[in-house]
Amino acid sequence: MKTVHPEHFPTPAVPLSHGVRAGDLFFVSGQVATGPDGAVLVGDFEAEVNSAIDNVEAVLHAGGATLADVVKVGAYLSNAALFAPFNEIYARRIGDVPPARTTVVVGFGHPDVRVEIEAIAHLGK
Template sequence: MNATIINSKKAPAPIGPYSQAVMAGNTLYVSGQVAIDPETGNLVTSNIEIETEQVMKNLGHVLSEAGMDYSNIVKCSIFVADMNNFQLINTIYGKYFQQNPPARETVEVSRLPKDVGVEISCIAVK
């Protein structure tokens, strides 16, 4: 099987030895995105809603680079540092999936890269 590395200049560069996404066949596997502003390289973490919005924008840029959008997402994984923020994160996340939301799980973890509050990865299909 052929795999193609997908990288968008509009999304933050990876902060480790991984690709933003990998296209295998018609399936796109998008690495976890955090709230880094791709233009400045700075974290956008003034509150969890703004942070979640930046994460979703970053996912959108990677999807777009692969010729997809949020409607192509079939599965998301959400990692949160504090489950007390679940409803706030869910409200922002839900704006991107008004119809036919993807499957997902939300898991509280003890720590995330750069000590952010939320990280989201996804799988999308063309």
């Protein structure tokens, strides 16, 4: 097992690895929308979703993977009313062959977080 922390990411405030490779699988911990300083982005939902996906991509890249390698996504939303706009933004970013996905509505520990995305990538043949 190998842990991955992108160089430009701040050290997590909680006990987790941004990414973990186990054999041919690479697991990306849930990523939220953050600015360059690591602070949670607030305001424009499309920017939040894009930032969360950008962060997933950064962890994937640090682990030698891309979005094309992703086989499963977990998406967490703070409100069911965000489901339709999330789907529109996600579809534009994820491409023509989307991975398996589960989307659930949850309560986040941080009051400004509205979306969190985790991923599992397959790095084998």
